[in-house]
Amino acid sequence: xxxTERKNIRPGIKVKIVQKQHQKTGQLTEGIVKDILxxxxxxxxxxxxxxxxxIIGRVQEIL
Numbered sequence: 564x565x566x567t568e569r570k571n572i573r574p575g576i577k578v579k580i581v582q583k584q585h586q587k588t589g590q591l592t593e594g595i596v597k598d599i600l601x602x603x604x605x606x607x608x609x610x611x612x613x614x615x616x617x618i619i620g621r622v623q624e625i626l
Contacts, residue, residue: 566609566622572599580612580620592618593626 564571566578579591594614601611609621 564625566625567605567607569599569601569604569606569610571625572596572610572612572622574598577626578612578614578622579624579626580614580618581609581623582618582620585620591623592620594618 566572574596576596577593578596579593581589581591594616596612597615598613599610600613600619609623611619611621613619
């Protein structure tokens, strides 16, 4: 599924995100979505979320 569309993401699903400091390397972090931080329906770099462990980043993959 596509991480650039808000309709595909909801709290409780497992995703892989890229944190701002890892955008150049592309290192992904896996976790469970706690909050959706992007208000728009689509974002070309990925919808910004907060994971249950507090890490914030943009969704790259929905697992």
